[in-house]
Amino acid sequence: MPRSRPHIPSIAGAPGAVAPRAAGQPASGPLPAGFRWPDGVRAAATFTFDLDAEAAMLADHPRTADFLDVMAHQRYGPRTAVPRLLRLLDRRRARATFFVPGWVAEQWPAVTRSIRDAGHEIAHHGYLHESARAMDEATEERALVRGLAALDTILGVRPSGYRAPSWDMNWRTPGLVARYGFRYSSNLMDADHPYRLATGPEPGAATLIELPVHWALDDWEPYNYLPGLTGTGVILSPSVVLVRWTLELEALAAEGGLFNLTNHPFVSGRASRAVALEQLIERAQAIDGMWVATCDEIATWTESLDLPPVLHERPKLPNGD
Numbered sequence: 001m002p003r004s005r006p007h008i009p010s011i012a013g014a015p016g017a018v019a020p021r022a023a024g025q026p027a028s029g030p031l032p033a034g035f036r037w038p039d040g041v042r043a044a045a046t047f048t049f050d051l052d053a054e055a056a057m058l059a060d061h062p063r064t065a066d067f068l069d070v071m072a073h074q075r076y077g078p079r080t081a082v083p084r085l086l087r088l089l090d091r092r093r094a095r096a097t098f099f100v101p102g103w104v105a106e107q108w109p110a111v112t113r114s115i116r117d118a119g120h121e122i123a124h125h126g127y128l129h130e131s132a133r134a135m136d137e138a139t140e141e142r143a144l145v146r147g148l149a150a151l152d153t154i155l156g157v158r159p160s161g162y163r164a165p166s167w168d169m170n171w172r173t174p175g176l177v178a179r180y181g182f183r184y185s186s187n188l189m190d191a192d193h194p195y196r197l198a199t200g201p202e203p204g205a206a207t208l209i210e211l212p213v214h215w216a217l218d219d220w221e222p223y224n225y226l227p228g229l230t231g232t233g234v235i236l237s238p239s240v241v242l243v244r245w246t247l248e249l250e251a252l253a254a255e256g257g258l259f260n261l262t263n264h265p266f267v268s269g270r271a272s273r274a275v276a277l278e279q280l281i282e283r284a285q286a287i288d289g290m291w292v293a294t295c296d297e298i299a300t301w302t303e304s305l306d307l308p309p310v311l312h313e314r315p316k317l318p319n320g321d
Protein backbone atom coordinates (compact mmCIF):
# COMPACT_ATOMS: atom_id res chain seq x y z
CA MET A 1 0.00 0.00 0.00
CA PRO A 2 1.48 3.35 -0.93
CA ARG A 3 2.62 5.50 1.92
CA SER A 4 0.33 8.45 2.31
CA ARG A 5 2.17 11.70 2.56
CA PRO A 6 0.70 15.07 3.45
CA HIS A 7 0.52 17.46 0.57
CA ILE A 8 1.27 21.16 0.82
CA PRO A 9 -0.52 23.01 -1.99
CA SER A 10 2.02 24.41 -4.41
CA ILE A 11 1.77 26.93 -7.20
CA ALA A 12 3.36 24.68 -9.81
CA GLY A 13 1.29 25.12 -12.92
CA ALA A 14 -0.80 27.90 -11.40
CA PRO A 15 -1.36 31.14 -13.29
CA GLY A 16 1.68 33.33 -12.93
CA ALA A 17 4.02 30.44 -12.18
CA VAL A 18 7.29 30.50 -14.06
CA ALA A 19 7.22 27.70 -16.59
CA PRO A 20 10.13 25.28 -16.42
CA ARG A 21 12.38 25.47 -19.46
CA ALA A 22 13.38 22.58 -21.62
CA ALA A 23 16.83 21.05 -21.20
CA GLY A 24 19.49 23.00 -23.03
CA GLN A 25 17.37 26.12 -23.27
CA PRO A 26 19.57 29.11 -22.51
CA ALA A 27 18.99 31.32 -19.50
CA SER A 28 16.75 34.30 -20.20
CA GLY A 29 19.27 36.83 -18.95
CA PRO A 30 22.99 37.14 -19.69
CA LEU A 31 25.27 35.34 -17.27
CA PRO A 32 27.96 37.42 -15.54
CA ALA A 33 31.19 37.82 -17.52
CA GLY A 34 33.19 34.61 -17.48
CA PHE A 35 30.58 32.63 -15.57
CA ARG A 36 29.13 29.37 -16.81
CA TRP A 37 27.76 26.20 -15.31
CA PRO A 38 29.13 22.71 -16.07
CA ASP A 39 27.96 21.14 -19.33
CA GLY A 40 24.33 20.11 -19.12
CA VAL A 41 23.64 22.40 -16.17
CA ARG A 42 21.79 25.67 -16.51
CA ALA A 43 21.20 26.61 -12.86
CA ALA A 44 21.98 25.31 -9.38
CA ALA A 45 20.29 24.89 -6.03
CA THR A 46 21.82 24.32 -2.66
CA PHE A 47 19.88 23.45 0.47
CA THR A 48 21.65 24.65 3.58
CA PHE A 49 20.96 24.33 7.30
CA ASP A 50 22.42 26.55 9.99
CA LEU A 51 22.53 24.36 13.10
CA ASP A 52 22.18 27.27 15.50
CA ALA A 53 20.47 25.35 18.34
CA GLU A 54 20.85 27.24 21.65
CA ALA A 55 23.79 29.29 20.40
CA ALA A 56 21.70 31.75 18.38
CA MET A 57 19.87 32.82 21.55
CA LEU A 58 22.85 32.65 23.89
CA ALA A 59 25.02 34.93 21.75
CA ASP A 60 22.47 37.74 21.52
CA HIS A 61 20.64 37.17 24.81
CA PRO A 62 22.95 35.46 27.33
CA ARG A 63 20.27 35.64 30.02
CA THR A 64 18.26 33.03 28.09
CA ALA A 65 20.64 30.42 29.52
CA ASP A 66 18.37 30.68 32.60
CA PHE A 67 15.18 30.15 30.60
CA LEU A 68 14.24 26.48 30.28
CA ASP A 69 11.49 27.30 27.77
CA VAL A 70 13.81 29.14 25.37
CA MET A 71 16.57 26.54 25.61
CA ALA A 72 14.08 23.73 24.93
CA HIS A 73 12.67 25.64 21.94
CA GLN A 74 16.15 25.83 20.46
CA ARG A 75 16.92 22.19 21.30
CA TYR A 76 14.10 21.09 19.02
CA GLY A 77 16.70 21.40 16.26
CA PRO A 78 19.24 18.81 17.35
CA ARG A 79 16.80 16.69 19.40
CA THR A 80 13.89 16.31 17.00
CA ALA A 81 14.43 18.08 13.69
CA VAL A 82 17.84 16.86 12.57
CA PRO A 83 16.83 13.17 12.47
CA ARG A 84 13.70 14.11 10.49
CA LEU A 85 15.70 16.26 8.06
CA LEU A 86 18.31 13.54 7.58
CA ARG A 87 15.55 11.07 6.69
CA LEU A 88 14.05 13.62 4.30
CA LEU A 89 17.36 14.28 2.57
CA ASP A 90 18.01 10.55 2.33
CA ARG A 91 14.61 10.00 0.68
CA ARG A 92 15.42 12.71 -1.85
CA ARG A 93 18.99 11.43 -2.35
CA ALA A 94 20.08 15.03 -1.75
CA ARG A 95 23.25 16.17 -0.03
CA ALA A 96 23.06 19.40 1.92
CA THR A 97 25.44 21.78 3.65
CA PHE A 98 25.19 22.21 7.43
CA PHE A 99 26.81 25.31 8.92
CA VAL A 100 27.63 24.36 12.50
CA PRO A 101 28.78 26.69 15.31
CA GLY A 102 31.69 25.05 17.13
CA TRP A 103 29.93 25.31 20.49
CA VAL A 104 26.95 23.40 19.06
CA ALA A 105 29.25 20.63 17.83
CA GLU A 106 30.65 20.36 21.37
CA GLN A 107 27.20 20.26 22.98
CA TRP A 108 25.69 17.84 20.47
CA PRO A 109 28.53 15.60 19.27
CA ALA A 110 26.39 12.59 18.36
CA VAL A 111 23.93 14.69 16.38
CA THR A 112 26.60 16.54 14.44
CA ARG A 113 28.43 13.27 13.74
CA SER A 114 25.18 11.81 12.39
CA ILE A 115 25.04 14.70 9.90
CA ARG A 116 28.65 14.13 8.86
CA ASP A 117 28.16 10.38 8.64
CA ALA A 118 25.13 10.81 6.37
CA GLY A 119 27.47 12.41 3.83
CA HIS A 120 26.47 16.03 4.21
CA GLU A 121 28.94 18.87 4.13
CA ILE A 122 29.92 20.47 7.45
CA ALA A 123 30.91 24.14 7.31
CA HIS A 124 31.81 26.88 9.79
CA HIS A 125 29.25 29.09 11.52
CA GLY A 126 31.18 30.83 14.29
CA TYR A 127 31.82 29.46 17.75
CA LEU A 128 28.87 30.68 19.83
CA HIS A 129 27.12 32.34 16.88
CA GLU A 130 28.77 35.70 17.57
CA SER A 131 28.01 38.72 15.40
CA ALA A 132 31.17 40.09 13.79
CA ARG A 133 29.73 43.53 13.09
CA ALA A 134 31.10 45.27 16.17
CA MET A 135 33.92 42.86 17.01
CA ASP A 136 37.54 43.86 17.14
CA GLU A 137 39.87 41.84 14.95
CA ALA A 138 41.39 39.76 17.75
CA THR A 139 37.98 38.73 19.13
CA GLU A 140 36.73 37.79 15.69
CA GLU A 141 39.84 35.73 15.03
CA ARG A 142 39.49 33.93 18.39
CA ALA A 143 35.91 32.91 17.54
CA LEU A 144 36.97 31.68 14.10
CA VAL A 145 39.85 29.63 15.52
CA ARG A 146 37.75 28.20 18.34
CA GLY A 147 35.07 27.16 15.84
CA LEU A 148 37.68 25.46 13.67
CA ALA A 149 39.14 23.64 16.67
CA ALA A 150 35.72 22.34 17.73
CA LEU A 151 34.84 21.05 14.26
CA ASP A 152 38.23 19.33 14.11
CA THR A 153 38.03 17.81 17.60
CA ILE A 154 34.42 16.63 17.44
CA LEU A 155 34.08 15.82 13.76
CA GLY A 156 37.58 15.64 12.31
CA VAL A 157 36.43 18.16 9.71
CA ARG A 158 38.38 21.05 8.23
CA PRO A 159 35.60 23.09 6.61
CA SER A 160 36.04 24.84 3.28
CA GLY A 161 33.09 27.18 3.78
CA TYR A 162 32.22 30.01 6.14
CA ARG A 163 28.83 31.46 6.90
CA ALA A 164 28.98 34.33 9.34
CA PRO A 165 26.49 34.08 12.21
CA SER A 166 23.43 36.12 11.15
CA TRP A 167 25.43 36.94 7.98
CA ASP A 168 26.95 39.80 9.99
CA MET A 169 30.30 40.83 8.52
CA ASN A 170 32.71 43.70 8.81
CA TRP A 171 35.17 44.82 6.14
CA ARG A 172 37.98 42.66 7.56
CA THR A 173 36.00 39.43 7.68
CA PRO A 174 36.71 38.14 4.14
CA GLY A 175 40.47 38.64 4.57
CA LEU A 176 40.46 36.86 7.92
CA VAL A 177 38.48 33.95 6.53
CA ALA A 178 40.80 33.63 3.52
CA ARG A 179 43.89 33.67 5.80
CA TYR A 180 42.54 30.60 7.58
CA GLY A 181 42.30 28.70 4.32
CA PHE A 182 38.56 28.85 3.69
CA ARG A 183 37.67 28.67 0.02
CA TYR A 184 34.17 30.07 0.06
CA SER A 185 31.84 32.41 1.91
CA SER A 186 28.04 32.26 1.80
CA ASN A 187 26.98 35.60 3.23
CA LEU A 188 26.43 38.45 0.79
CA MET A 189 23.33 39.61 -1.02
CA ASP A 190 24.53 41.47 -4.10
CA ALA A 191 24.25 38.79 -6.80
CA ASP A 192 22.23 35.91 -8.24
CA HIS A 193 25.29 33.90 -9.28
CA PRO A 194 28.40 32.70 -7.44
CA TYR A 195 31.35 35.05 -7.88
CA ARG A 196 34.96 35.58 -6.90
CA LEU A 197 35.24 37.98 -3.97
CA ALA A 198 38.43 40.01 -3.54
CA THR A 199 39.58 40.39 0.06
CA GLY A 200 41.47 43.61 -0.62
CA PRO A 201 42.28 46.21 -3.29
CA GLU A 202 45.92 45.28 -3.79
CA PRO A 203 46.82 43.20 -6.88
CA GLY A 204 47.07 39.55 -5.98
CA ALA A 205 44.92 39.92 -2.86
CA ALA A 206 43.45 36.62 -1.74
CA THR A 207 40.00 35.75 -3.05
CA LEU A 208 37.09 33.67 -1.86
CA ILE A 209 34.18 32.26 -3.80
CA GLU A 210 30.98 33.94 -2.66
CA LEU A 211 27.72 31.95 -2.79
CA PRO A 212 25.12 34.69 -2.36
CA VAL A 213 22.12 34.44 -0.03
CA HIS A 214 19.06 36.53 0.75
CA TRP A 215 16.67 37.09 3.65
CA ALA A 216 13.75 36.04 1.44
CA LEU A 217 15.36 32.61 1.14
CA ASP A 218 15.76 32.23 4.92
CA ASP A 219 13.20 30.39 7.04
CA TRP A 220 13.74 32.61 10.11
CA GLU A 221 11.67 35.53 8.85
CA PRO A 222 8.45 33.74 7.88
CA TYR A 223 8.42 31.06 10.58
CA ASN A 224 10.37 31.89 13.69
CA TYR A 225 8.82 33.55 16.72
CA LEU A 226 10.00 33.68 20.31
CA PRO A 227 8.04 36.28 22.26
CA GLY A 228 10.24 39.18 23.26
CA LEU A 229 13.29 37.71 21.56
CA THR A 230 12.75 37.33 17.82
CA GLY A 231 10.05 37.44 15.17
CA THR A 232 6.97 39.54 14.67
CA GLY A 233 4.42 37.04 15.98
CA VAL A 234 3.20 36.37 12.45
CA ILE A 235 3.92 32.76 11.59
CA LEU A 236 3.28 32.00 7.93
CA SER A 237 1.76 28.81 6.62
CA PRO A 238 4.19 26.41 4.93
CA SER A 239 1.95 26.64 1.86
CA VAL A 240 2.68 30.38 1.62
CA VAL A 241 6.40 29.86 2.16
CA LEU A 242 6.48 27.05 -0.41
CA VAL A 243 4.90 29.35 -2.98
CA ARG A 244 7.39 32.11 -2.20
CA TRP A 245 10.41 29.83 -2.44
CA THR A 246 9.13 27.99 -5.52
CA LEU A 247 8.70 31.29 -7.35
CA GLU A 248 12.30 32.26 -6.60
CA LEU A 249 13.57 28.76 -7.47
CA GLU A 250 11.87 28.82 -10.86
CA ALA A 251 12.81 32.43 -11.61
CA LEU A 252 16.46 31.82 -10.73
CA ALA A 253 16.42 28.64 -12.81
CA ALA A 254 15.24 30.74 -15.75
CA GLU A 255 18.06 33.24 -15.07
CA GLY A 256 20.70 30.52 -14.79
CA GLY A 257 21.37 31.56 -11.19
CA LEU A 258 22.01 29.93 -7.83
CA PHE A 259 19.09 29.18 -5.51
CA ASN A 260 20.75 29.13 -2.08
CA LEU A 261 18.20 28.32 0.63
CA THR A 262 19.03 28.88 4.30
CA ASN A 263 17.06 26.84 6.81
CA HIS A 264 17.48 26.19 10.51
CA PRO A 265 16.64 22.73 11.84
CA PHE A 266 14.75 24.13 14.84
CA VAL A 267 12.66 26.24 12.45
CA SER A 268 12.10 24.24 9.25
CA GLY A 269 12.42 20.81 10.82
CA ARG A 270 8.91 21.10 12.28
CA ALA A 271 6.52 18.60 10.73
CA SER A 272 4.51 20.49 8.10
CA ARG A 273 7.44 22.77 7.26
CA ALA A 274 9.59 19.71 6.57
CA VAL A 275 6.86 18.40 4.25
CA ALA A 276 6.92 21.70 2.35
CA LEU A 277 10.71 21.62 2.19
CA GLU A 278 10.68 18.12 0.75
CA GLN A 279 8.25 19.25 -1.93
CA LEU A 280 10.54 22.14 -2.77
CA ILE A 281 13.54 19.82 -3.10
CA GLU A 282 11.47 17.51 -5.31
CA ARG A 283 10.54 20.51 -7.47
CA ALA A 284 14.18 21.56 -7.78
CA GLN A 285 15.23 18.04 -8.74
CA ALA A 286 12.52 17.94 -11.42
CA ILE A 287 13.73 21.07 -13.24
CA ASP A 288 15.71 20.16 -16.35
CA GLY A 289 19.34 21.16 -16.02
CA MET A 290 19.08 22.03 -12.31
CA TRP A 291 22.17 20.97 -10.34
CA VAL A 292 21.29 20.26 -6.71
CA ALA A 293 24.62 20.27 -4.93
CA THR A 294 26.46 21.17 -1.75
CA CYS A 295 28.00 24.60 -1.31
CA ASP A 296 31.46 23.08 -1.52
CA GLU A 297 30.68 21.48 -4.88
CA ILE A 298 29.36 24.75 -6.29
CA ALA A 299 32.31 26.68 -4.89
CA THR A 300 34.76 24.18 -6.37
CA TRP A 301 33.16 24.58 -9.78
CA THR A 302 33.19 28.37 -9.55
CA GLU A 303 36.83 28.34 -8.45
CA SER A 304 37.72 26.52 -11.65
CA LEU A 305 36.48 29.49 -13.71
CA ASP A 306 38.75 32.42 -14.35
CA LEU A 307 36.37 35.01 -12.93
CA PRO A 308 37.44 38.61 -12.39
CA PRO A 309 37.38 39.33 -8.63
CA VAL A 310 34.69 41.62 -7.26
CA LEU A 311 35.96 44.13 -4.70
CA HIS A 312 33.58 45.61 -2.16
CA GLU A 313 34.88 48.82 -0.65
CA ARG A 314 33.66 50.80 2.31
CA PRO A 315 31.88 53.94 1.12
CA LYS A 316 33.25 57.31 2.15
CA LEU A 317 30.78 59.42 4.07
CA PRO A 318 30.22 63.06 3.11
CA ASN A 319 31.93 64.22 6.32
CA GLY A 320 35.06 62.37 5.25
CA ASP A 321 34.66 59.36 7.61
Ligand SMILES: [Zn+2]
Nearest residue numbers: 050052165166
Ligand atom coordinates in the same frame (compact mmCIF):
# COMPACT_ATOMS: atom_id res chain seq x y z
ZN1 LIG B 1 22.96 31.03 12.42
